[in-house]
Amino acid sequence: MYRRKKDHKRGITYSLMLVGDAGTGKTTFANNLLEMGIFPHQYKIEAPKLPENSRVKVVKPTMVLSYNSKNGIPSHMARFDAACEHFEPGVTITSTSMEILTGQEQPSSRSSVSSDSSSMTQNGGVNADKIAFSLVKTHGLGENLDNTLCFDEITAFLEQQFDQVLAEETRIKRNPRFEDTRVHVALYFIPPTGHGLREMDVEMMKRLSRFTNVLPIIARADSFTKDELAKFKKQIMDDIERFSVPVYKFEVDPEEDDFETIEENQALAMLQPFAVMCSDERNDNGQFVRKYPWGEVRVDDDSFSDLRVLKNVLFGSHFQEFKDTTHNFLYENYRAEKLSSVSDWDVDKTGDSTADKRNSAAPSLSNFASLITTGQFKSSNSLAIPPRSDTPTTPDSREISQGTDMDSPGLRQVSQSIRRGNEEIIHNIKSSPRTSAPGSPDKSKLRNISETVPYVLKHERIIAKQQKLEELEAQSARELQKRIHDLEKRAADLKLRERLLRQQHLNGSNTSLSSRNSSTAQVAPVQSKLKKEESVTDLASIVSGRA
Amino acid sequence: MSSENIVVGVSNLPNQRFKIVSEQGGTFTLMVCGESGLGKTTFINTLFQTTLKHADPHQRRNQPIKKTVEIDVLRAVLEEKNLSLRVNVIDTPGFGDNVNNNKSWQTIVDFIDEQHDSYMRQEQQPHRDVKFDLRVHAVLYFIRPTGHGLKPLDIETMKRLSTRANLIPVIAKSDTLTAKELQEFKLRIRQVVEAQEIRIFTPPLDESDSPDPAVMEHARQLIESMPFAVIGSETKFDNGQGTMVPARKYPWGIVEVENDNHCDFRKLRSLLLRTNLLDLVLSTEELHYEAYRKLRLEGSGASDDQSVPVRAPARKLSHNPQFKEEENALKKYFTDQVKAEEQRFRQWEQNIVNERIRLNGDLEDVQSKVKKLEEQVRTLQLKRH
Numbered sequence: 010m011y012r013r014k015k016d017h018k019r020g021i022t023y024s025l026m027l028v029g030d031a032g033t034g035k036t037t038f039a040n041n042l043l044e045m046g047i048f049p050h051q052y053k054i055e056a057p058k059l060p061e062n063s064r065v066k067v068v069k070p071t072m073v074l075s076y077n078s079k080n081g082i083p084s085h086m087a088r089f090d091a092a093c094e095h096f097e098p099g100v101t102i103t104s105t106s107m108e109i110l111t112g113q114e115q116p117s118s119r120s121s122v123s124s125d126s127s128s129m130t131q132n133g134g135v136n137a138d139k140i141a142f143s144l145v146k147t148h149g150l151g152e153n154l155d156n157t158l159c160f161d162e163i164t165a166f167l168e169q170q171f172d173q174v175l176a177e178e179t180r181i182k183r184n185p186r187f188e189d190t191r192v193h194v195a196l197y198f199i200p201p202t203g204h205g206l207r208e209m210d211v212e213m214m215k216r217l218s219r220f221t222n223v224l225p226i227i228a229r230a231d232s233f234t235k236d237e238l239a240k241f242k243k244q245i246m247d248d249i250e251r252f253s254v255p256v257y258k259f260e261v262d263p264e265e266d267d268f269e270t271i272e273e274n275q276a277l278a279m280l281q282p283f284a285v286m287c288s289d290e291r292n293d294n295g296q297f298v299r300k301y302p303w304g305e306v307r308v309d310d311d312s313f314s315d316l317r318v319l320k321n322v323l324f325g326s327h328f329q330e331f332k333d334t335t336h337n338f339l340y341e342n343y344r345a346e347k348l349s350s351v352s353d354w355d356v357d358k359t360g361d362s363t364a365d366k367r368n369s370a371a372p373s374l375s376n377f378a379s380l381i382t383t384g385q386f387k388s389s390n391s392l393a394i395p396p397r398s399d400t401p402t403t404p405d406s407r408e409i410s411q412g413t414d415m416d417s418p419g420l421r422q423v424s425q426s427i428r429r430g431n432e433e434i435i436h437n438i439k440s441s442p443r444t445s446a447p448g449s450p451d452k453s454k455l456r457n458i459s460e461t462v463p464y465v466l467k468h469e470r471i472i473a474k475q476q477k478l479e480e481l482e483a484q485s486a487r488e489l490q491k492r493i494h495d496l497e498k499r500a501a502d503l504k505l506r507e508r509l510l511r512q513q514h515l516n517g518s519n520t521s522l523s524s525r526n527s528s529t530a531q532v533a534p535v536q537s538k539l540k541k542e543e544s545v546t547d548l549a550s551i552v553s554g555r556a
Numbered sequence: 557m558s559s560e561n562i563v564v565g566v567s568n569l570p571n572q573r574f575k576i577v578s579e580q581g582g583t584f585t586l587m588v589c590g591e592s593g594l595g596k597t598t599f600i601n602t603l604f605q606t607t608l609k610h611a612d613p614h615q616r617r618n619q620p621i622k623k624t625v626e627i628d629v630l631r632a633v634l635e636e637k638n639l640s641l642r643v644n645v646i647d648t649p650g651f652g653d654n655v656n657n658n659k660s661w662q663t664i665v666d667f668i669d670e671q672h673d674s675y676m677r678q679e680q681q682p683h684r685d686v687k688f689d690l691r692v693h694a695v696l697y698f699i700r701p702t703g704h705g706l707k708p709l710d711i712e713t714m715k716r717l718s719t720r721a722n723l724i725p726v727i728a729k730s731d732t733l734t735a736k737e738l739q740e741f742k743l744r745i746r747q748v749v750e751a752q753e754i755r756i757f758t759p760p761l762d763e764s765d766s767p768d769p770a771v772m773e774h775a776r777q778l779i780e781s782m783p784f785a786v787i788g789s790e791t792k793f794d795n796g797q798g799t800m801v802p803a804r805k806y807p808w809g810i811v812e813v814e815n816d817n818h819c820d821f822r823k824l825r826s827l828l829l830r831t832n833l834l835d836l837v838l839s840t841e842e843l844h845y846e847a848y849r850k851l852r853l854e855g856s857g858a859s860d861d862q863s864v865p866v867r868a869p870a871r872k873l874s875h876n877p878q879f880k881e882e883e884n885a886l887k888k889y890f891t892d893q894v895k896a897e898e899q900r901f902r903q904w905e906q907n908i909v910n911e912r913i914r915l916n917g918d919l920e921d922v923q924s925k926v927k928k929l930e931e932q933v934r935t936l937q938l939k940r941h
Contacts, residue, residue: 050703097708152707155656200700201732202593217740232701232732234805300734302817304809313807481733 021190023332024143025323029198030151033228038196039144040289041297041308042320047105048146069106072144075166076101080293098149100159102166104190106143145192151200156209160216167192167220169470171343174464178344191340192221193331194257194323198228199282203237205244208545212254220339221258222331224322225249230284230314231299231306238284238313245282257334259327274328283315347466566843581633581640584833585690587824588645589664590698591652594728598788599696600645602802602813603825607790608632608645612716623662624645625650644690652709659878661713668720669690672848691835691845692890694757694828699783705744714754722757722836723842724827725749730785730819731804731811745783745831756782757839759832771831778827784820789813 027035036048047067076099150159172190177187195217199210208227217223225245227233233241249256259278261271290306294296299306309317323331561904588596597609628647633640671691677682695717699710706714717723727744730738749756755762759775792800793810802813813821828836 030702031707032704033699154708154712157655160655200593201729202591203595204593207592207652208655212655229732232729235807301731301811302735303707303811304806306806306808310807466604478937 011296021139021332022143022475023139023328024145024192024194025191026147026192026195026217026221027198028147028150028195028213029228030200031149032201033198034287035146035198035228037287037289038198038228038285039146041287042323043107046289051549066109067105068141068479069104071105073101074102074104075162075169090330097155097470098151100150100162101148102145102163103148104143106141107141109142140416143190150213151209160213161212164216164220165473167217168343169349171220172347172466172470174340175344175347176263191335191336195221195223197223197256199227199245201227201232202239203233204242205241206248206252206254211254214249214254214256217254218255220343222294222334222339223255224319225256225282226319227282227284229286231286235313242282242284257331277318277322280315280318283319284313285316285319286314296372315425351434467517578639579823581642582833582837583642583644583689583835585644585646585693586828587648587664587668587692587695587721588653588698589648589695590726590728591700592649594698594700595726595788596696596698598790599698599726599786601790602645602788602821602936603828604632604634605645606634608643609647625660627667644736646690646692657709660709661716662878664713665716665720668695668717671846672720672845673852675845676849676852691840693840694722694724697723697725699725699745701727701729701741703733703734703741705741706748711748711752712757714749715752719844720848722839723755724757724824725781725783727785727823729780729787731787731806733785740784742781742785749783757836758782760835772829773824778823778832781820781823782826784827786821786824787811787813787819788821793862799913855863 027039028037039048039246040046048071066217097102122282145391147159147163152158153159174189174191177183197210197217199206214223227238227241227245230238248254259274259281261274284307286299286308288297288299288306290298292300292305297308299308308314311317573604586600588595588600600609601607626649628649630645630647632643632645634643635641646667651660651664668691675689678688693859697710697714697717699706714723714725727733727738727741727745733741748754752897758779787804789802789804789811791805792804793803793805795801795803795810795812801815806810811818813819816822826832844845
């Protein structure tokens with residue numbers, strides 16, 4: 010309930026994610042959805058020029074939330090560089106927050122704005138309610154040679170949003186300005202192959218649907234004729250059935266829903282997956298069109314594009330539904346899973362840490378603070394094995410981790426020791442409660458969970474982030490090394506060629522100038538050597554600057 | 557006696573040649589390559605105006621979703637005005653379909669090399685009048701019409717293909733790009749092709765070779781419109797003037813395949829069949845096959861290992877790296893399992909040792925108790941006495 014109230018105060022949060030292969034029209038869809046040029050197309054610096062949309066106000070400009078790539082650089086805004094096109098772009102997730110005034114909702118969706126906005130008005134809110142809308146976009150999916158990287162990144166991102174909410178909910182003192190960044194709907198853009206789903210589509214949708222409502226969408230539907238489109242839709246639905254992809258289905262409950270809703274949902278279910286074609290260019294009449302030599306396509310024509318229906322579903326009829334399923338179903342599941350895994354862990358471990366008397370006091374915040382300080386202390390002197398971890402299993406694993414420590418470079422060692430410190434904290438947190446108050450185990454456990462879970466989650470996240478950063482750093486270092494190597498090689502090549510040419514030149518003319526020849530030949534290598542040294546130092550300085 | 561009046565018959569040579577050619581017919585091997593769902597099959601059928609290859613969705617759909625790249629060879633004989641052309645069409649289904657497409661070009665590259673290799677071996681045989689020739693004369697690489705640029709997968713594959721065969725990049729399903737988008741897309745692809753040093757096939761533009769300015773102009777046009785934007789269709793529609801043409805019928809208009817304003821299909825067909833078929837075949841023979849042959853026979857130490865004997869070049873089949881990866885994964889799994897088991901055993905051992913210590917302790921306890929009791933018994937006995 011508290012969320013509801015918060016919603017009122019700060020407007021409704023709503024978050025939409027666009028996932029799909031590069032070149033399936035995500036950017037165009039976003040521009041079309043907001044009816045303004047907000048995102049630039051790939052390789053372009055400026056967004057397409059469209060008149061400002063007064064209903065939409067960008068609160069936070071596009072920012073990179075998370076990324077992963079082989080060379081360690083987010084690549085979604087990279088300029089077009091023909092010579093570097095063969096580098097894998099990795100994956101980038103960006104988010105743009107904006108405010109949308111629902112009061113002057115688009116006419117198409119206003120007609121059927123359902124319970125959501127009407128309840129708002131009943132509760133005394135003004136009709137011109139704001140939606141804090143955030144648009145999450147993925148870049149570079151499907152462009153890499155190996156796309157498993159993208160999956161992990163996107164799933165990790167979604168999970169992180171859930172974790173944040175979970176941590177916030179279980180906190181004792183809640184942050185009143187906490188922003189709920191969970192993604193409510195993900196639109197998955199299926200490339201218009203005409204052959205059903207690919208391995209990647211199935212995999213990606215399955216992963217997404219753990220954390221959000223997935224709406225499969227046929228991108229660029231203007232590449233299909235009517236028959237082909239019908240066939241493709243059927244194939245996709247078959248495939249979704251066959252591989253049991255849990256996408257969002259417009260289901261009806263004949264007992265609860267009224268007749269209209271049932272009918273509407275059934276119609277939508279029949280229409281799924283929505284076939285969408287998009288454009289961010291208007292013709293003279295202000296309609297969005299795609300201009301072909303053989304005709305003009307109006308993208309909001311209901312007879313072949315489901316764009317209007319989709320907009321309506323997103324902002325009108327199923328707006329609240331998406332939010333509810335995310336919170337009540339997906340998030341609850343996740344929460345139950347996460348919490349039970351934490352408490353299970355506690356139960357498992359109870360047996361072997363009974364000897365541990367140091368933490369026998371009932372857990373409290375001050376106790377936790379002391380744990381943190383000890384943890385930090387431990388992290389500073391890395392290899393000190395804490396005395397209280399003398400349970401049978403731990404020494405082994407500790408030895409192993411030490412072993413791996415030995416052959417890793419210095420930077421890694423430091424971060425690993427930090428991580429060990431973190432693990433220590435978590436270990437302490439997790440193992441501290443079970444010796445407490447045997448009289449009321451359940452109660453203390455609950456309390457304990459509520460106190461520790463946020464921190465556990467936070468630490469896990471920090472660890473994950475650290476690991477990722479390390480990886481990225483290593484990758485970028487490697488990439489730099491490679492490039493430097495390449496450049497040096499090329500420089501050497503050039504030098505060699507230069508010398509060869511000069512020699513040839515000289516040989517050609519040396520019959521007459523044999524005496525001068527020797528002196529110039531001596532000069533040439535010296536010069537080239539000098540140049541090479543210069544370039545090397547340059548590169549070295551660049552590297553050191555980067556590092 | 558002026559030489560002009562005497563006709564020895566040398567000038568009939570072209571006619572003789574024509575006869576030979578028309579009796580023997582020709583062979584043309586075309587490979588289509590690109591991600592699935594880009595209309596490769598449809599394009600082949602459109603190009604030869606017959607249903608050479610059936611799009612068979614049912615067969616495709618019963619396969620498991622994780623696919624490997626396959627090679628499909630399809631042979632057909634086309635007859636036109638008494639001239640028969642043996643056409644081999646090679647399809648590469650499954651290319652680019654997986655999540656991890658690293659090295660998926662290997663199968664295709666291996667196939668091309670293999671054809672060169674087998675032809676070379678046949679040439680070295682004592683009887684070589686019947687040669688089985690499946691050397692690829694042209695590779696059509698289908699590019700997804702994203703409007704962005706080329707993907708790393710496209711670039712890597714094209715790089716490798718371009719050194720082995722005549723590569724012709726093609727923008728598939730170009731009816732989803734507006735004229736402006738298409739122009740930008742083409743420009744970008746051309747830039748990438750140039751910067752990445754991908755050699756694509758271009759019709760010869762040698763002034764001395766063909767003095768006919770019309771031919772030159774045509775060739776220049778072809779080069780200008782590379783990469784060709786194509787669409788394919790197997791059905792015919794009325795084009796508004798009463799003739800039935802292959803086209804795609806959308807609610808917003810009819811896209812004609814053979815209309816130069818709509819796509820470059822005619823140009824591509826002209827390049828493939830009408831004007832430059834011979835160039836394709838010859839450059840395969842002279843350029844790519846020769847290069848391969850030289851490489852094999854020289855056994856050039858830089859690229860191949862030295863152990864290959866020069867005279868009888870046994871081509872070492874490069875192992876599919878995907879299998880290698882799988883093998884590594886399996887090995888890793890195995891070692892992990894072993895490690896886990898060992899860990900378990902160590903745990904057991906530990907437990908057993910602990911147990912033994914405990915039992916020993918118990919035993920000692922019992923023994924001391926016994927001793928105590930004995931002591932007591934002794935004291936009691938002493939007391940009684």
